[in-house]
Amino acid sequence: NVATTYLINSNVPGGGGFTPGQVQVVQDVNGNGVADPGEPVIAQGGGITLATGQSVNLLITGTIAATALPGQNAQLTLTATGQLQGATASNTDTLNIVNSAVLQVNLAASVATSTPGSSLGLTASASNTGNAAAGPVPVTVDGAATSLFVLRVPIPANTAFASAQRSATPGAQTLYHLVGAAANSYVSVVPPGAVVDAVAWALPGLAQGATLTGQITVTINANASGAITDTVSAGWSMSSQSGALSAVSNPVSVGLPLRPASINFYPNAGYGAPANVNLAGNPLFVQVDAAVCNVDPSQALSVPVTLTSKLTGDVENFTAVETGPNTGLFRILPNVPTANAATHTVASGDGILEVLQNDLVTASITSCGGVRVSASTTLLIDPAGVVYDSKTNQPVAGATVQLIDVTGAGNGGNAGGPAKVFQADGVTAAPSTVTTGPDGSYSFLLVPPSTYRLVVTPPAGYAFLSKLPAALQPAGRLIDTPGSYGGSFTVTGAAGPVHFDLPLDAGATGGLLIQKTANKAAAVVGDFVDYAVRVNNGTGINLRGTEVNDSLPAGFAYVRGTARLNGAPLPDPAGDTGPNLQFALGSIAAAAQPTLTYRVRVGVGAQGGSGINTAQAQSGSVLSNRASARVQVVGGVFSNKAYIIGKVYADCGGGGVQQPGDPGIPGVRIYLEDGTYAVTDEDGKYSFYGLTPRTHIVKVDNTTLPAGASLKVLSSRNAMDAGSLFADLTNGELFKA
Structure with missing residues (x-):
C-alpha cells in the first residue's frame, strides 16, 4: 500500500504499411478523450507516480502522412513498467487507413452569461475533414420521405424558439422539428400555434472539406435559473457502414443568475396574482415555478406537491403537471378540493384537504425528477376575528365592526373613510361594516395595503376599548396591539386579511384575574389535553380560601392525580372527573401569580360538544374574570370498535x-x-x-x-x-x- 512510479514508453512496431509521425503520450487530465491544450506530454521513458487505488488516463497522438493509402495499417504499442516490482503491462492498437468522412461538430453561444427574458444566439457547424463525402440519412420533410445530411440544434431547456437564420452554406435548407413529431420528421414552415423544439439545416450530403453552418435565436424563459446548456448533432451515413451515424458537438453553457424555486396559491384558474387567503370548501389553485425541474424540454413533466393543514393535520399528496413542454411551470389540475373538517371526516390521502376556520395550509415541494429542490408557501383559510367577552372568553353577538382606512391609500384617497374590502377572489366587493352573530366572528378577507383601524360598537352591557392588557387576555386569542384596542395598524405588501380578535369589557374584575390555556388547539377522541390556569392576585390584599371553579366541555374528563400548583402536587378537585371541578388553592398573597395545571382525557361525546373549558377564581366575595380555552375536537380514527x-x-x-x-x-x-x-x-x-x-x-x-x-x-x-x-x-x- 505505497505509491508506485510507472515508466511510460510508446513505439511503432515495424512491418506496417505506413509509419505514424510525431507520436507522443499525453496525460488526459479531464478524461474527455481529447488532447487538450495545456495537458502534460509524457516524454519517452518518463514516469508517472500513482497512489494506491489511483488511476490515470493516457492518450497516444500522432499524424498520418498524406502518402498513406487506403488499406494500409500501422500499430502503436504503449507500455507501462512499475519501478517497485518491475511488473509490465502493454496495449497495442492497430490503425487502418480507409476512405471515410470525418465530422467535427461545434456549437458556440453568443454570450457567456445572460439573464432571464434575454435573447441568446447559438451557432452550429459541421465540417467534413475526412477523405470522403458524408452521406444522407432517411428523414421526412413536409410529410415526404427523403434522405439528407442533417445538422440539428435542439431548443435548450428553459428557453423558447425565436428565429432561425438561413445557412450561409449554398444549397442548405432550413427545417423545423415540432413538439410531439417523430424524431426524424421535419417541416419547412412552422404551422400557426405549433411549438418548435429543434431546428436543422440539411444538404443532400456534406462533401470532403465542406462545412455546413446554421444559427438560431432563443428567448430565455423568465423563470430560468442557473445555466442554459445545449449540444448539437449531425446525422449522416457512409456507404462502407450500415445504418445512420451521429456526431455530437461540444457542450455549451451560458450562466444565469440563481433563482430559487417557488410555489404559490391563486384565487382561480387564471393564475394571475397569487392569493394568501381562501375559504373552506373552495378549491385551491397551486402553481410551482421551478425551472430546475424542467429536465426534459421535449415534453410536459410532473412534480410531487404536498399540502398540509395546520389545525386538522390532514396531509394530501398531489401531482403538479407542467403547463407545456419546456415551461418550468407546474400546476395541480384541475385544482385541490377542500372541505370543512367541522362537518367532514378528516382522512389523509383521500384527495380532499380538510380544513378549519383560521387554518393555515402549507404547500411544499422537495424533489423533482431526481433533482433536490425546496420551496413552500402558506395560505390562510377563512381568516376571521372574534369579538369576545374579556372575562368569560365567550363570543359576543350583536357587535358592529367597521374598518376605517386611516390614510386613504387603499380606498382611492378617502382618508378616514370606509375601507375598500374584497372577497377571496380579490375582485368581488365586500362590506366594510359587519355585525357579529352568535359566534362573534367578523371578517375582512382582503384589503389593499394601507393604514387601518377598527371601530367597534358593542351591544348593551359591554364597552370597547378593553382595559384588560394583552398579556392577560384569554389564551389562544389573536391580539394585535394596538389594533385590538382601536389603534391604527398597517397592511403591507399584497392585499391581506384583517382577522385579529377584539376584546370587550363587561365590568370590573375586582383585581382578581385568571388566564386559561391548553397545550393544543385541536385533538381527537382518546387524546390527553393539559390545561394551565394562571391566577393573578391584583387586589392588593392576601386572599384566603381561593378556589378555581372549572367547567369541562362535554366528553372531557379530569385525570385523577394530575393537579399541580406551581409544579407541586395538589389534591384532586371536588367533582370527581367532571364536568364541574372545584380546585382548592388556599391562600394567595398580594401580587402573587400561582399557576394551576391539570390533565383531561378527550372521550366519547367530545365531538358533539363545544370544546370550550371555562374557569373562574373566587375568594369569598371576590370574583375573577371568566377565562376559557377552546380545543377543537376533529374527526379521526375514533370508532366504537x-x-x-x-x-x-x-x-x-x-x-x-x-x-x-x-x-x-x-x-x-x-x-x-x-x-x-x-x-x-x-x-x-x-x-x-x-x-x-x-x-x-x-x-x-x-x-x-x-x-x-x-x-x-x-x-x-x-x-x-x-x-x-x-x-x-x-x-x-x-x-x-
Whole structure:
C-alpha cells in the first residue's frame, strides 16, 4: 500500500504499411478523450507516480502522412513498467487507413452569461475533414420521405424558439422539428400555434472539406435559473457502414443568475396574482415555478406537491403537471378540493384537504425528477376575528365592526373613510361594516395595503376599548396591539386579511384575574389535553380560601392525580372527573401569580360538544374574570370498535401471575369464534383490533403449544376450560385476556 512510479514508453512496431509521425503520450487530465491544450506530454521513458487505488488516463497522438493509402495499417504499442516490482503491462492498437468522412461538430453561444427574458444566439457547424463525402440519412420533410445530411440544434431547456437564420452554406435548407413529431420528421414552415423544439439545416450530403453552418435565436424563459446548456448533432451515413451515424458537438453553457424555486396559491384558474387567503370548501389553485425541474424540454413533466393543514393535520399528496413542454411551470389540475373538517371526516390521502376556520395550509415541494429542490408557501383559510367577552372568553353577538382606512391609500384617497374590502377572489366587493352573530366572528378577507383601524360598537352591557392588557387576555386569542384596542395598524405588501380578535369589557374584575390555556388547539377522541390556569392576585390584599371553579366541555374528563400548583402536587378537585371541578388553592398573597395545571382525557361525546373549558377564581366575595380555552375536537380514527390484548407465558413459579424470569411463549396461535386468529410474538404477546363490542370467545390452538406444556384456569371466564376465555367487550374497550 505505497505509491508506485510507472515508466511510460510508446513505439511503432515495424512491418506496417505506413509509419505514424510525431507520436507522443499525453496525460488526459479531464478524461474527455481529447488532447487538450495545456495537458502534460509524457516524454519517452518518463514516469508517472500513482497512489494506491489511483488511476490515470493516457492518450497516444500522432499524424498520418498524406502518402498513406487506403488499406494500409500501422500499430502503436504503449507500455507501462512499475519501478517497485518491475511488473509490465502493454496495449497495442492497430490503425487502418480507409476512405471515410470525418465530422467535427461545434456549437458556440453568443454570450457567456445572460439573464432571464434575454435573447441568446447559438451557432452550429459541421465540417467534413475526412477523405470522403458524408452521406444522407432517411428523414421526412413536409410529410415526404427523403434522405439528407442533417445538422440539428435542439431548443435548450428553459428557453423558447425565436428565429432561425438561413445557412450561409449554398444549397442548405432550413427545417423545423415540432413538439410531439417523430424524431426524424421535419417541416419547412412552422404551422400557426405549433411549438418548435429543434431546428436543422440539411444538404443532400456534406462533401470532403465542406462545412455546413446554421444559427438560431432563443428567448430565455423568465423563470430560468442557473445555466442554459445545449449540444448539437449531425446525422449522416457512409456507404462502407450500415445504418445512420451521429456526431455530437461540444457542450455549451451560458450562466444565469440563481433563482430559487417557488410555489404559490391563486384565487382561480387564471393564475394571475397569487392569493394568501381562501375559504373552506373552495378549491385551491397551486402553481410551482421551478425551472430546475424542467429536465426534459421535449415534453410536459410532473412534480410531487404536498399540502398540509395546520389545525386538522390532514396531509394530501398531489401531482403538479407542467403547463407545456419546456415551461418550468407546474400546476395541480384541475385544482385541490377542500372541505370543512367541522362537518367532514378528516382522512389523509383521500384527495380532499380538510380544513378549519383560521387554518393555515402549507404547500411544499422537495424533489423533482431526481433533482433536490425546496420551496413552500402558506395560505390562510377563512381568516376571521372574534369579538369576545374579556372575562368569560365567550363570543359576543350583536357587535358592529367597521374598518376605517386611516390614510386613504387603499380606498382611492378617502382618508378616514370606509375601507375598500374584497372577497377571496380579490375582485368581488365586500362590506366594510359587519355585525357579529352568535359566534362573534367578523371578517375582512382582503384589503389593499394601507393604514387601518377598527371601530367597534358593542351591544348593551359591554364597552370597547378593553382595559384588560394583552398579556392577560384569554389564551389562544389573536391580539394585535394596538389594533385590538382601536389603534391604527398597517397592511403591507399584497392585499391581506384583517382577522385579529377584539376584546370587550363587561365590568370590573375586582383585581382578581385568571388566564386559561391548553397545550393544543385541536385533538381527537382518546387524546390527553393539559390545561394551565394562571391566577393573578391584583387586589392588593392576601386572599384566603381561593378556589378555581372549572367547567369541562362535554366528553372531557379530569385525570385523577394530575393537579399541580406551581409544579407541586395538589389534591384532586371536588367533582370527581367532571364536568364541574372545584380546585382548592388556599391562600394567595398580594401580587402573587400561582399557576394551576391539570390533565383531561378527550372521550366519547367530545365531538358533539363545544370544546370550550371555562374557569373562574373566587375568594369569598371576590370574583375573577371568566377565562376559557377552546380545543377543537376533529374527526379521526375514533370508532366504537374494541380491542383484545394478551399474552401466553410459562408460569414457572406457579403463582398464576407472570413473574420476572417467566418467559413469554412465541408461535402460539390464538383463535376467535369466527376463525380470526393471531400468533404470539417473541414475548408471547398477541392482539386483536377492530372488534365488534359484544361477547367473544378467545381459544388457544393446543397444537401450537410447546411439547409438554399445559394450560391453566385463571378465572371463571375460562368456564372450566383453560384453553378458552369469554371476553365481554364494550364500545371502544381495550380488553386484556
